[in-house]
Amino acid sequence: MISARREVLAQDHDLTFRVTAIATGTRGCILAPDINLEDALERVAQSAPLSSLDGVQNAPDPLTLIKQADADVLFETSPLNPADGEPASSHVRLALSRGLHVVTANKGPVAFAYRALRSLAAENAVQFRFEGAVMDGAPIFNMVRSCLPAVKVLGFSGALNSTTNIILSSMESGRSFGESLAEAQRLGVAEANADHDIDGWDSAVKAVALANVLMDADLRPSEVIRTGIRQVMAPDLLRARESGNILRLIARGERSRTGVRLTVRPETVRLGTPLATATGANNILTLKTDLMGELSITETAPGVEQTAYALLSDWISIYGARDSRV
Amino acid sequence: MISARREVLAQDHDLTFRVTAIATGTRGCILAPDINLEDALERVAQSAPLSSLDGVQNAPDPLTLIKQADADVLFETSPLNPADGEPASSHVRLALSRGLHVVTANKGPVAFAYRALRSLAAENAVQFRFEGAVMDGAPIFNMVRSCLPAVKVLGFSGALNSTTNIILSSMESGRSFGESLAEAQRLGVAEANADHDIDGWDSAVKAVALANVLMDADLRPSEVIRTGIRQVMAPDLLRARESGNILRLIARGERSRTGVRLTVRPETVRLGTPLATATGANNILTLKTDLMGELSITETAPGVEQTAYALLSDWISIYGARDSRV
Numbered sequence: 001m002i003s004a005r006r007e008v009l010a011q012d013h014d015l016t017f018r019v020t021a022i023a024t025g026t027r028g029c030i031l032a033p034d035i036n037l038e039d040a041l042e043r044v045a046q047s048a049p050l051s052s053l054d055g056v057q058n059a060p061d062p063l064t065l066i067k068q069a070d071a072d073v074l075f076e077t078s079p080l081n082p083a084d085g086e087p088a089s090s091h092v093r094l095a096l097s098r099g100l101h102v103v104t105a106n107k108g109p110v111a112f113a114y115r116a117l118r119s120l121a122a123e124n125a126v127q128f129r130f131e132g133a134v135m136d137g138a139p140i141f142n143m144v145r146s147c148l149p150a151v152k153v154l155g156f157s158g159a160l161n162s163t164t165n166i167i168l169s170s171m172e173s174g175r176s177f178g179e180s181l182a183e184a185q186r187l188g189v190a191e192a193n194a195d196h197d198i199d200g201w202d203s204a205v206k207a208v209a210l211a212n213v214l215m216d217a218d219l220r221p222s223e224v225i226r227t228g229i230r231q232v233m234a235p236d237l238l239r240a241r242e243s244g245n246i247l248r249l250i251a252r253g254e255r256s257r258t259g260v261r262l263t264v265r266p267e268t269v270r271l272g273t274p275l276a277t278a279t280g281a282n283n284i285l286t287l288k289t290d291l292m293g294e295l296s297i298t299e300t301a302p303g304v305e306q307t308a309y310a311l312l313s314d315w316i317s318i319y320g321a322r323d324s325r326v
Numbered sequence: 327m328i329s330a331r332r333e334v335l336a337q338d339h340d341l342t343f344r345v346t347a348i349a350t351g352t353r354g355c356i357l358a359p360d361i362n363l364e365d366a367l368e369r370v371a372q373s374a375p376l377s378s379l380d381g382v383q384n385a386p387d388p389l390t391l392i393k394q395a396d397a398d399v400l401f402e403t404s405p406l407n408p409a410d411g412e413p414a415s416s417h418v419r420l421a422l423s424r425g426l427h428v429v430t431a432n433k434g435p436v437a438f439a440y441r442a443l444r445s446l447a448a449e450n451a452v453q454f455r456f457e458g459a460v461m462d463g464a465p466i467f468n469m470v471r472s473c474l475p476a477v478k479v480l481g482f483s484g485a486l487n488s489t490t491n492i493i494l495s496s497m498e499s500g501r502s503f504g505e506s507l508a509e510a511q512r513l514g515v516a517e518a519n520a521d522h523d524i525d526g527w528d529s530a531v532k533a534v535a536l537a538n539v540l541m542d543a544d545l546r547p548s549e550v551i552r553t554g555i556r557q558v559m560a561p562d563l564l565r566a567r568e569s570g571n572i573l574r575l576i577a578r579g580e581r582s583r584t585g586v587r588l589t590v591r592p593e594t595v596r597l598g599t600p601l602a603t604a605t606g607a608n609n610i611l612t613l614k615t616d617l618m619g620e621l622s623i624t625e626t627a628p629g630v631e632q633t634a635y636a637l638l639s640d641w642i643s644i645y646g647a648r649d650s651r652v
Contacts, residue, residue, distance in 0.1 A: 139473035147465035
């Protein structure tokens, strides 16, 4: 995405870049003053190690790489352990403490360490941005920050997990749970082990990220009242449909006397309401606010490009060069 | 809204203000170094002229007032003539040329004079902001500007007129067109003469505003291919409902070889899709983009407070004091 847009980024956003370090799960970690992105992508496509590129230096692991990199920004996209938010949180912490801006699509650091990382970023006069943590590049965090000034978020509800949306949509058409899960996997939305989606952990981590950032909570995923979709049976879905409803796994945040209460569980959703747009892979979030009432954002059939765009939009925002189009 | 939030605006946004001029349709036009807003509101509530306030000077009309006002920002909210965008465009033009920022909830100036006003604002180093022109304070223009950098808007579709949404929703329940229009008027959504809503002019002006700002078009409302809802009959709505659809007045913008093509007409909308959230007074806009796919925003049951918030959010954005919460 950024390779193909070098000129637009320079012209419209005054943004030029060099890639000085890349850490991968299975292709090694490399450093160099100016890594050719196209060459690096070619090696990955050929299943070759990145160290086979000319003139690059190896690092033993991502943390060492972050320590040694000559860089202004870290893009963090490691796979998440939803039990503790690692290794992403450590990557982010190290980069911020070294004075790098951090852009991540990872919800873990926001759910497990938001307050600490926000303070660390402020201390080091850098930015910690994470639009992709919830609903990919659909503006949620940036929208509240930039477009809803003075607004207080009173609560939220959302269908934030594509895998369960696809499974429940598919079961509505009469397919079994197993067939529907296989369908989500075939579409590339569900991973081989989809337990974290099905049991509501993915939604719970996202709910915590939303609550911690938008509602000033300081919760952890284990504090979410959570029920997955394993108990949802085809007759439940058919019965709902007959009365003009659908069933979806809904993440919900509400202010209570003691703070913010988070739930993730199958809920009946009336057709025609914003939450009912969670068909197929769609994601939807409704924010309940004081000054703007209820606002909902629906992201239609997101793919990996929307996640990439989340990183790109955060990166452009950090450097703040205003787009002159609008 | 701003009276009640003086402290929050000062603390969170570093924004203090004095009201130095007020122009009204029926209570006169006044100038003073520091008008007490609460007193002014009280006079309006008592149907008394604003000139009865102590120490104020009268202006004969809004244009003279804009010429004489000692001000940094004009908030423009005059009723719109959808045939030519006046008097709003003249108000905005005069204020910008005097070096005032302009915030308006009026779609007329954007639909009839966007390019000229944008240039005039740039020449005078001030801002022309109009979030409220479409969907009140729901972030549309500001979202594309601030949260979707580098994204190209390829097209849009939306149900942007509350009156027709209410009428069609009500007719679905078996009521007649006349009863449904009366319902919209009783709710305070439709005006006594709702022809502009029913015949699609309101939606057409909004479509032009969206196209001119987000798609770099330079169209006028008369160029929109437009059909209102007068020909929609109860059996059409029932038939649609039987096959899982609803009918709504949809404004649509698409890029064509010769530029941007705009239509406003009743369309069949499938339940469960974002456009189908246009029930009751709800407004919904779907943006089709290159990098972020399709994004939809639904505003639930907007009222006059959401319009006021549009002005407030634009005003805070002009002064750019970043909210530190997020």
